[in-house]
Amino acid sequence: MPASRRGFLAAAGLTAVAGCLGDSASKTPSGPLSLPTADERLPLPASPERLRDAARSGGPSKDGIPSIDEPQFVGPDRAGFLADGDPVFGVVRDGVAKAYPQKILAQHEIVNDTLAGTPVSVTYCPLTGTVQGFERGNTTFGVSGRLINSNLVMYDRHTETWWPQMLATSIPGPWNGDPEIRSLREFRLIWTTWKQWRDQNPETRVLSTDTGHAKNYSRDPYGSYNPRRGYYADDDLLFGALNGSDRFGPKRVVMGLRTPSGATAFPKDALRSAGQLRGSVGETPVLAIYDDRYDTAYGYLSPDGRSFERDGNRLVDANGTAHEPDALPLSRVHTFDSMWFAWAGYYPETDVAE
Template structure:
């Protein structure tokens, strides 16, 4: 029998995880909370141009229709895991629900500095937010360990209830197209048979700890636990990152991955980067230790640099194979020093991903460990 997130929670004795196991979520007063589904009718009239898309389309591992055929139910129905559509934030001094080692997903963009705690996102997976005047969706898939940001224009994104390669499949409420999170590219879905193929405009979220993010950005805003939903944000239904345990610390899967590759542990974390030409992945622990690694992305030289301030990394195209060195906190290229996230090269969108998830979607990826 194929496992589901509903069955996983039941087996683990975590039936209190209502967001992933109940068709109807409950508000703080015991009445049905207003979910994303309730706003679908109003949003449905927005035309296709409401979803901002990138100039270049990212690669898919197979035809869009074939990907759609591989989608499986994760247990909850459409919007059964409710997105946060009206987020509220608190200052760092009022984020007493966070411990120093708790994971947060940080962004400093467009004049806004925000942290989205993993312990909140694990129960919602999508936050429809704004970074100053830019409408965005912050998305997180706990089964693949991926957090990604997308521009959303005039629409919002919701959780479809489907998974491909164990990865969250989002849908937008304007066109009803499906968007596998890692691929960031549209495929047909149950509510839209031919959306065309295009990729979303992405922005970087940094997977780090609350202690590291607050030290670098002391004035950050933090997503509040006052979400409008009655949730236990003090526990993670899949396990724990602080300390690591449960699903995040073993090799067990809820669903079969698209590809199997035994070179590395299934849930070993890589820093993945992809363009329309291909994909590359650097082992995160190795990158943090060596600080600078080089490789190729479909034949184009690339350089990966670690940022120990936030325990993350960045990947750049380096066609001229410029030499990069580091003294620890900055990176030297030529006669100048640069922050790890500001090299004078073309950056490639980079994010954390479990190995099975990255390899499943990009089986021909260049990989360096």
């Protein structure tokens, strides 16, 4: 395994990570910053200063992996570059469905887009297997070129503050040494396959390969999830974890959720088998529900320990009312896919449900 991400990508046939930079590095927003943030700050695994000191270069420099700042979308009939099993990251907002192909995001990591009039950033870190969406207000996010816990460190182009993707929270960095420490407002992206997403959302729009950058989008340069090849297939890491854990294989996929009270992880393969699993964040019980429409899961706070019976892919409560997996009468908590080493690296005290 090459010692750097630049070497890994070059070995995969990309002699220049940045490709054609276009204008992404020069699009500095003007006017005062307006950035929606969460009502409560999410927990950090260490002080902001320690996290800053743990950052290391991932190979490419600032904006060396260019964000997509003017995304174009096509209909399913023009998405011939996608095979049925290709991973996509899907979202529905106000009845409009969009899909972001993994093999495009793997080479850009950030798409600055708009959903139903709301400016957002769709972000993906190939090294940790995490896809997350954030409301971005009147700024845009770029790729800093640094990694913490092997995870993408974004920066906002208004204040040049660092934002580790998985933490969704600002920390100081070399371009802004004293930012306000706050957490971004998140939204859910569903990691699924093109076929599963298209079957449920036949009118979906798909991020086009017309990105304005000279890239080969025929494959993910890190390998393939289906079947597992390349970086995704073995236990080797290009960069280390912030905290080590040998409880599971480092790249076993978990569905993780965190609140200001704590964090919990649900192994995805165990969720497939069980259909639902219980855990806790702090003192609050939580429930994870598997959804076979997309091969994903949703997490809920369940302080009264309510139970549900599965009826196919639906959940039936004590009153006999059936609910879809993403619409239980409980408080839903933001939940996302992650490789185990990355989740445990940021949340070493995480609860784990199996």
